[in-house]
Amino acid sequence: MIDKPWNYVLAALIIALVLACVVLIIGALVSILRSPQSGGMKLVWVVFVLVAPYLGSALWFLIGRKSALTAS
Structure with missing residues (x-):
């Protein structure tokens, strides 16, 4: 079977989108944990990010x- 060039482009695009989403989620979790909010609000945000990433x-x-920045 001959591979079509757009299959590689599509695969690369899908991989890039998945990596971007993972980086967004990890970045949000790190930002939440470093924020000056109280522990309860941090927990709410972390659960929200994990349930609906x-x-x-x-x-x-x-x-x-x-x-969070205006509350501190």
């Missing part, structure tokens, strides 16, 4: 991080 990470960076 993409939505939780995006919301942390869009909403949670800003509120």
